[in-house]
Amino acid sequence: MLDPKLVETVRKLLAAGATQRSVQRTTGVSRGRIILIAKGEYPDYQAMRNLRRQRQKAFDRTQPAQKCATCGNRVYLPCMICRTRSAQASGSLSLGIPDRQSPKSLQLALHGKHRRRYERLRGRNAWPTSTSPDGPIKSSEDIEPPPDGESFDRKT
Numbered sequence: 782m783l784d785p786k787l788v789e790t791v792r793k794l795l796a797a798g799a800t801q802r803s804v805q806r807t808t809g810v811s812r813g814r815i816i817l818i819a820k821g822e823y824p825d826y827q828a829m830r831n832l833r834r835q836r837q838k839a840f841d842r843t844q845p846a847q848k849c850a851t852c853g854n855r856v857y858l859p860c861m862i863c864r865t866r867s868a869q870a871s872g873s874l875s876l877g878i879p880d881r882q883s884p885k886s887l888q889l890a891l892h893g894k895h896r897r898r899y900e901r902l903r904g905r906n907a908w909p910t911s912t913s914p915d916g917p918i919k920s921s922e923d924i925e926p927p928p929d930g931e932s933f934d935r936k937t
Contacts, residue, residue: 783810785827791818 787808794804801815810818817823842857849860856862868874891899 782826783814783823785825788818788823791815795819 787810791804791808791810794807795818801812801819804810804815805812814823844857846855846857848854849856849858849863851863852860854860854862865874
């Protein structure tokens with residue numbers, strides 16, 4: 782982490798037209814960081830620290846937990862439960878839990894022992910019969926085994 786004054790000095794030198802190498806020699810800052818500062822991608826740690834302090838002040842734990850007027854839970858105000866629920870309802874928050882997908886959405890074309898293993902792990906008949914671009918996805922009982930010496934692998 783660079784001192785904010787040093788970051789500002791690098792910005793001023795770059796704005797004045799100095800080359801990255803001359804800025805490196807003058808300030809001792811690596812060229813990688815100079816490039817990040819020039820692109821505007823170097824994190825402003827002071828602003829992040831100030832934001833963190835503001836958030837900590839907003840959730841002052843010195844007061845006892847109170848009953849939320851909206852959901853009725855006993856929480857430290859402001860109620861994060863209500864805030865999270867409203868954000869999720871509005872679609873601005875994703876919980877990061879993937880939806881359970883069917884073979885159709887996964888576009889599985891499993892055959893033979895691979896299909897049997899998949900059905901055993903996922904539970905037989907767990908998914909409704911669906912179709913793929915090649916036609917309906919068949920269960921392992923509907924697929925004929927390959928002749929001796931051949932496999933299901935595609936030949937290119």
